[in-house]
Amino acid sequence: AALNDSGPPHDVGRPRLWVDRSFTISGAGTVVTGTLVDGTLQVGDKVELLPGPLTARIRTLQSHEAEVSQAAAGSRVAANLSGLERTDVARGALMTKPGIAATSHRFLATLRPVRGVKEVADRGAYQLHAGSGAWPVRVRSINSATTLLTAEDPIPLVSGDRYVLRETGRRAVVGGGRILDSQPPQAKAPTLGAAATELNKALELGPDAVATTLLELRGVAERARLRIDSGGGDPHNAIDGGVQVMATSRAASLLAQALRTTADFHAANPLRPGLPKATLASALGVEAQLLEAMLADAPELVDDGATVRTADHRSSWSDADEADWAEAVEELRAAGLAAPRATHLGLREELLHAAVREGRLVRIESDLVYLPETIEQLNIRLRELPHEFTVAEFRDAMEISRRQAVPLLEWLDANAVTSRRGDVRVLRQSPSQ
Known part of the structure; x- marks a missing residue:
């Protein structure tokens, strides 16, 4: 016989039934029997059988040889299940609702x-x-x-x-x-x-x-x-991260680990604005949402959305970086709007990204960047164009190639400086920077 808890049956909203028999009734399907404890089951309930897990739905219920729509805690129950074969369920399986038990x-x-x-x-x-x-x-x-x-x-x-x-x-x-x-x-x-x-x-x-x-x-x-x-x-008193929760006693040590990990990242990547949040969450073994909940009460760390940084972190350029940057500025000033490809400026990718983030460069598309002063010059020269103009007219007026003209116009459209109407652009306002 099944081992049952002593004392009167009680309903705590967590129905569990240890299966002591399973059999098949012709025309009805699989039936399991056992004593229901800790909650009620109803006809139509979705149930889970462990180990497995297997899922099924209660087609009918019987308790004490009478058909019922609901079985109460403490009662002997026979449940007719849809979606299972008799051989799927053995004595000792636990039938419950999803999310109540695990193995x-x-x-x-x-x-x-x-x-x-x-x-x-x-x-x-x-x-x-x-x-x-x-x-x-x-x-x-x-x-x-x-x-x-x-x-x-x-x-x-x-x-x-x-x-x-x-x-x-x-x-x-x-x-x-x-x-x-x-x-x-x-x-x-x-x-x-x-x-x-x-x-x-x-x-x-x-x-x-x-x-x-x-x-x-x-x-x-x-x-x-x-x-x-x-x-x-x-x-x-837990830190609530949605799917995950954390004991407050664990937070201090985990935040210390987060601070060390972030500081190490800054030391290795001085130009980067911060450590990607997903990377930090993975290093700590927590979900991103729980990390965000931790950071809400951590003044030493700043959550910038996609990245995390220490409160005192500022991007730092080495002397070599500044020298490379000075050469790139000279080349961009000399070229004006006819700028070379960004990948030809002699700036390593991380330095190029840093220059864009810090406003030293304006990115038009992945391989086209300008100095802010060049964009200001573009603003002045746009006023010399007619109210409506084509790509070719814009290209010739700015003395650039189509490689620069098309992405520049698309950038101006996106910044509400121009708008496209068929094959022409209409000037709306001065370009934003």
Whole structure:
């Protein structure tokens, strides 16, 4: 028989049914049976079966041999499922709604030997029994009351779930306990023991306390998984990054790492305005939205949208950069509007980008740039043109080639200086810089 929680049934909005039988009814399809706990199920509900996961929809429900539209917590239920074959579902599967449960291979748990068993040895062969399922597990003792359970197969258990441990060789129950953490960190026994103590306390206070404690242990977690592992809790005093949340105790060390990473980037790339935000988020192991939430309270770092910089960072040009720039300025002044290709100016790409960002150059298109003073000269010369003019007339008046004329006119259109009407341009206003 399935192992059920003791005490009166209660509805916490997280329905779970451990499958003890599955069979097929001719003309109806797959039916699974079990005892429903922790919530209600209704006809039409989309459900998930773990491990798998498999998804299905409840076609009909029966409880105590009567057809019902809704089954309550604590009742025996037979659910007719659409979208599944009988062979898809085995005894021990967990049926629930999506987002309520998940599987794991490692569990931090309490363990209390039964009467007559002095201790549960690490070297034994064991089976973990929970709900209607049984799985082979290995045991690693953390302290006299805590163990680390490891399974080859995924098991759908979360914090607070109770289990029984049976020794395979003797076929005897040797102990039992409850799950504390279904994603425990890779840590030494003292650390895990301390975590177990805190989680035991939190379990007595409810899901929110469990979620808060789990987040303190993990530092950063996905909100959806944290809700699953805590039995539906939301952590207190967390930094909210949407998909991810962070414990405030973790923020200081992560911000220090962000500051070091950003400063190192500035040292290696003095001309760049900042470190790409996606790169920094990846280096920290967090989502960009959580990084943004962290930066909101970090005066040492500035979020510029696509990039992040230290508050005191300013782009710096080396003497060699300034020398290259001086030569490029001479060449651009001599050429006027008949500027050479940007790639022929002798400026490395990063220096060229920096000059555009700092307003030393105006980029017309990827391979055409001008000095701001040349754009001012263009403004003056435009006034000498008729109200309407063609590309050829513009090209000849400015004494440039079509390579410069076409992108210049498109830039003037984009800046509302001119507008295109068929094959002619109409002058609207002086060009913006």
